[in-house]
Amino acid sequence: MNETKRVEITWPSLGITVAAQLDERNPALAQCLWDALPYRSLQGHALVAGYHLYHVAPVHSLLHAPAEYRVDRRTVPDGTLFCSRLQHLGIKYGELTEPMTATPVGQVAEEDLDALIQAGRDVWNAVYTTKEPVIAEVRRAGEDGGHVLPRLPIGDPQLNELVKDVHAETQRIWLDPPRELVDLHEGRIPSGAGSYETVLTTLLFVNGETRPLGYSCYGGLVRAALDGMPMPWLRQMTRQLAATPAEFLGYCGLDTLWDFTQRLLSGLERLDSHEDFISVMAHMALYCNCLGGWNLHLFPWQAGESLRAVREPV
Numbered sequence: 001m002n003e004t005k006r007v008e009i010t011w012p013s014l015g016i017t018v019a020a021q022l023d024e025r026n027p028a029l030a031q032c033l034w035d036a037l038p039y040r041s042l043q044g045h046a047l048v049a050g051y052h053l054y055h056v057a058p059v060h061s062l063l064h065a066p067a068e069y070r071v072d073r074r075t076v077p078d079g080t081l082f083c084s085r086l087q088h089l090g091i092k093y094g095e096l097t098e099p100m101t102a103t104p105v106g107q108v109a110e111e112d113l114d115a116l117i118q119a120g121r122d123v124w125n126a127v128y129t130t131k132e133p134v135i136a137e138v139r140r141a142g143e144d145g146g147h148v149l150p151r152l153p154i155g156d157p158q159l160n161e162l163v164k165d166v167h168a169e170t171q172r173i174w175l176d177p178p179r180e181l182v183d184l185h186e187g188r189i190p191s192g193a194g195s196y197e198t199v200l201t202t203l204l205f206v207n208g209e210t211r212p213l214g215y216s217c218y219g220g221l222v223r224a225a226l227d228g229m230p231m232p233w234l235r236q237m238t239r240q241l242a243a244t245p246a247e248f249l250g251y252c253g254l255d256t257l258w259d260f261t262q263r264l265l266s267g268l269e270r271l272d273s274h275e276d277f278i279s280v281m282a283h284m285a286l287y288c289n290c291l292g293g294w295n296l297h298l299f300p301w302q303a304g305e306s307l308r309a310v311r312e313p314v
Contacts, residue, residue, distance in 0.1 A: 005034050006141035007106070009091070011043060011134055016119045018112035019141060020081055022105055025069045029083040030105040032061045038139035040147040040175060041089075042293050045120070045127045047301065049073070051094025053120055055136050056289045058149050058174070060282040062087045063222045067103035074099065079108030079116060085223070086215050087289050089138065093120040128301050135175060149174060152279035156270050162263050163283050169256060170287045177294050184253040185298045193252045200303060206252050207295050209245040214288030217241040221281045225274045234277055235268045242284075257291065260284065 005022035022030040036059040046052035052073075062083055073082070074096045082090040082102045091108065093116045108116050126134045139145045151167045154160045183189070184206065187199045194202040221241070225234055242261055250258025264280065271277045 008141050010137050014122045016115050018116050019109045020106050026067045026103045026105050028065045032065050038146045040137045043123050043134040043136040045123045049098035050096040054088040054090035056293045057089045063219050064226050070101040073102045079113050080104050081106035093117050154276045154279045159267050166283045166287050191251050211292045213245050214285050218281045218285035225278045
């Protein structure tokens with residue numbers, strides 16, 4: 001990358017903006033992010049790893065763009081920006097405990113680190129306690145903000161109609177919680193899922209199925225197609241990986257996801273090119289990742305307030 005790529009990350013409801021510089025450590029990932037700006041997204045917070053912000057970036061190419069340089073997230077400075085194949089833009093703002101390799105793309109300005117820490121604390125409070133959505137906006141420095149959700153082309157008319165509907169639904173729920181998830185979290189589950197009328201167990205299982213469906217199933221299928229896996233194998237892997245979790249999630253109340261999945265499975269034989277396959281799976285990945293982000297925000301994490309880590313004396 002020859003040009004200077006300065007960005008601003010702002011959380012308008014918090015009144016906080018930080019400046020950052022994209023760098024050369026993973027130029028392909030940084031370029032993917034730069035080309036997608038500006039955008040807005042629901043801001044999330046790590047729930048296991050420590051002091052880390054992340055949100056789903058509406059960037060299809062993050063699923064597969066090459067990343068040559070990897071680091072242990074625990075070892076890099078606070079303010080480091082990461083892009084991942086989970087379609088996340090992440091920002092470390094304090095201690096991390098998870099020994100996970102990650103792909104850095106930039107750094108928050110030193111003078112803005114205190115503001116970043118405050119944003120992290122406020123977002124944690126929103127995710128863990130208040131449930132008030134915090135929207136992040138990422139834009140090129142000095143330029144206007146905004147938001148566009150990209151749509152990939154597809155040749156087959158029937159599957160193009162599916163992609164059109166998935167794209168429209170993803171747009172509809174990108175910055176507003178899906179009604180199906182709100183109903184589920186408020187205990188309105190038409191199927192009666194939840195033994196002895198409990199809701200928490202159903203919420204837990206929905207979270208456990210939604211995240212890998214986007215991260216591993218659809219994201220993995222995109223990468224397999226780009227690696228050249230033959231189309232018959234790709235179609236078979238889609239049937240094996242997508243059907244069961246989507247059907248379960250439909251039973252739990254995510255009817256739209258199950259409807260999209262059934263339409264996808266019924267049209268799989270029409271997918272005879274890797275390009276069309278990648279487009280369809282990328283849109284399903286982004287939709288599932290969006291659902292996963294909202295589910296993590298809505299989940300009643302405060303129900304575990306009495307369960308605290310035991311720190312053994314040194």
